[in-house]
Structure formats: structure tokens, C-alpha cells
Amino acid sequence: MVKVAFFVDWENFKQDIYTVQKVTRNRIMNFHDPEDMIKLFSGFVEEDEKILRIFFYSSYPLRPKNMFDAIMERKNLTQNQKNKFKKYFAENEKDLKNFYDETSSFFDDLAGADYISIRAGELKVNGLHEDASPIFVQKQVDMLMGLDIAHVSYRKHVDKVIIFSKDTDIRPALQTAQNNGIFTIIGNLENSYQPPDALKRYTDHVRTRSIKEIFSDRIKTNNNSKKNNQKKKSNPKNKVRKNNNNEKLIAKTKTSNNKSNKVDPKNNRKKPQNNRKKVKEA
Template identity: 30%
Template sequence: MIKTVTIVDGGYFKKVVVTEHKLAHRRYTDFLYDNIRSCEDDDEDLMRILYYDCLRYEGEQQLPISGDSKRFYGNPAEFDGLASYDLMAIRLGELRFRGFILKQEDSTFSRTLGDSDFLPSFEQKGVDMRIGLDIAHYSEKRLVDRIILISNDTDCIPAMKEARKNGVQIVVVEFEGQSLHRDLVKHSDYVRWREIIEPNLD
């Protein structure tokens, strides 16, 4: 059996697999977990799943037109359900507020803009760094033989190169309807295609 760790960029993963279904919390976490586990092959012995994401932003900001205050509410327990699954470890970065952006940037408005014409913009910080550090750690210590990477972020490439130098194989996962960045494919050993498992709504 091939000793394996699965590394998941949660922000990317949720954009890829989450559909229009309105799922209760438990069904939602089941859905995420089932799609992560589907990325393994039968000859792989999974050591751990490392899931990287950010808690929802919490804080107060001034709206762009009215100047009124808007409160954003976080949820400290947001990933507790997912963390309870077998072999799952959650790695959290930070979500930072970057301002408000127009919903339709190229539109010509024939009316006065209001607060509702803008969306809040957020940026993840620390997720890429944590992914790179963990890829380096698992490969330098030879804790695993293979890393399954669920991401489309080219910032992972330096760590992927280092892992391969250390003799660890890199598998990148391409889900249906998605295209991986060609540089990620170039610096991996295998590309693994997976269909999205639809949630159980029974």
C-alpha cells in the first residue's frame, strides 16, 4: 500500500464541488468529506487529510455609499463538523476585508449607485503558506510516499518541486467541469480525474 496524505485547498474545493443544493450542515459536511475521500485510489493507505480554509470574516465596516456601518458575523465553530471526520485535520488561515467592489464592473448605470450595488471583497491570508509548509514537512521527513493535492493554485509549485526531489509523488486532482493550470500538471506525477459525487438528499 502507498502511504498517502491528501491536501485540500478548501476555498478552491468548495467552489468546484458545491452545487445549487441547499444542504443542512451535516449533509453539507458529508458531501465535502465524501468528495475528498473519492480522490483516493484502492492501493493508497491514507494517513491524514489536511484541509485549509478561513473562518468567515467578523467585524464592522463602513458601507461605500451611505457610510452606514455593516456588521459581518463569523462563526468560530464553522469547521467543527468537518474536523470530526476520520483522519481530518483543519488548518486555518485568516480572511481579511479588502473593501467593496461593484457587482457589475463594466455596466453603465443610469441611476445613482447605492450600497446594494456593491459586494464585500475578502482575501485569504496564510493558507498558501501553510499548504507549502506541510508539503515540505511531509516530503522532507518522508512521512508519506504520495501527496494528493486538491488545489489549482500555482503558489504550490515550489513545494511540489521540493517534494518530488525528495522522492514523494504528487497527484493533482481534476474534477469534472474544471481545468487545472498547466503548470500544476507539468510539476505533478499524475493527474487524477474525478466526477463530483452528488449529495444524498434522502
């Protein structure tokens, strides 16, 4: 079997998933669900390949209190900006706490899954947006990713590396992998932004997969549910359809037992139906 290692720049790859969902208007997967993410990564594995490890690079979120303290301690912010942030924080503290809990839980669940290693960088506050929300920057993520790619390449632990990032800063690490005989691949999503040419120069192949195809079983289930709901809403007794003259016809399920009047083709007049019994001649 061909041994493969995945290297996932989470913030970068998450943006790709979000772009696909926005373009296709289809949210058949949840990128904050560990099981969905594992299924997505599995869709990038060929039949002759075996995953050695999935290296997952991101930063744990800041606790709301630590975020608040970091903003208040920044010397490059005016008092007016800090007052606006206090108002923002008071209005959104509950949402910030929920985000911290959900994101931390997501990373912890991933860390407990098979073949996945979390490589945590450092998250820092770098100022405020116009709406007073914090500006965050990740530190050390690119460095950690580059070191891991170089390490598995030097040690020949794998035959292929698949990267999920479009950041050109990892070019030196990919070049190191190629120099050591490792096949380098960019993992790409259909309907997302294409990898930059500057990055493709240091990779041997771009492997593109479709979220829709990977989660096709989920689409079939949703379609069947919609059909069942439509059947329940429809009336089985009266179905309306259009004829060639665009006239609406109503087809009744119960047909009348009474016979229709016959038409005389000569004068196009209706003849009354004779329901009397014939009398035998004496």
C-alpha cells in the same frame, strides 16, 4: 498500503464544486455538509491507498461586528462608501450572522472528524464591491500549505500527496515533494476547470473523479422516489396511448360482457345477434 496525504485549498476547491453543480444542474451533495465532503474525499482514494491525513486550508469568517469595525477603520474608503456599507450592513446583518455561524460550525465539525486537520489562515477586509459588500482576502493559506507539503516530503511520512488546488503558487512545494521521491497528484473534478499547464508540469498525475459517480447511491434513491410519485399521480383505470395513425386510444380496465355484433363479409352489413333459444322439432 500506500500512504497518502490530501492538501485542500478550500476556497479554490469549493469554487470547483460550485462550477460542477452549475454545469450539471445537479446538487446531489452539499459542500457545507462535513459528511458529504468526507465522502467526496473518500472517492479519490484508490484500493491500495490509506489516508494519513487531510490538511484543510481556509480562514474562519469574520464576526459581523468585527467586519463592520474593519470597514469603518479603513482610511482608503470615502465617507460616502462607508455610509453605503452601513446601509448594506443593516439590511444584511442577519444573513451575515447566519453565514458566520454556519461556516464556523462547518469548520469545527470537520476538525473533529478522523484524519482531518484544519490549517486556518487569516481573513482580512480589502475594500468594498460596487454594491457595498466587503471584499475579503485570505492571508498565509498558500504559505501554510507549502510548508506542510515540504514537511511531509522531507520526513517521508507519505508515498503520495494529492492536492486540491489550481493555484500555481504551490509549484515550489510540489517540486520539493518530487525531489524527495514523493508521487504528486492533482485531485480534479469532472466538468470543472482543468488544472493549468504550469501546475501540471510539477505533478505526476491528474486524478479526476465524478461527483455523480461518488454519490450514485443518492441518485438512485432520488430516481426511485420520482417513480413512486409518478405512479401515485397516474390513473390506473384509464391509460392513454397512441396507435400507428397517431390516434388516441383509451384502454379500459373493465371489459364489457356483451358480445359485439357480427359483420357479414359479403355485404359488409351487420347481422343482428340471435339471442333466441332454438326450439326442438316435434
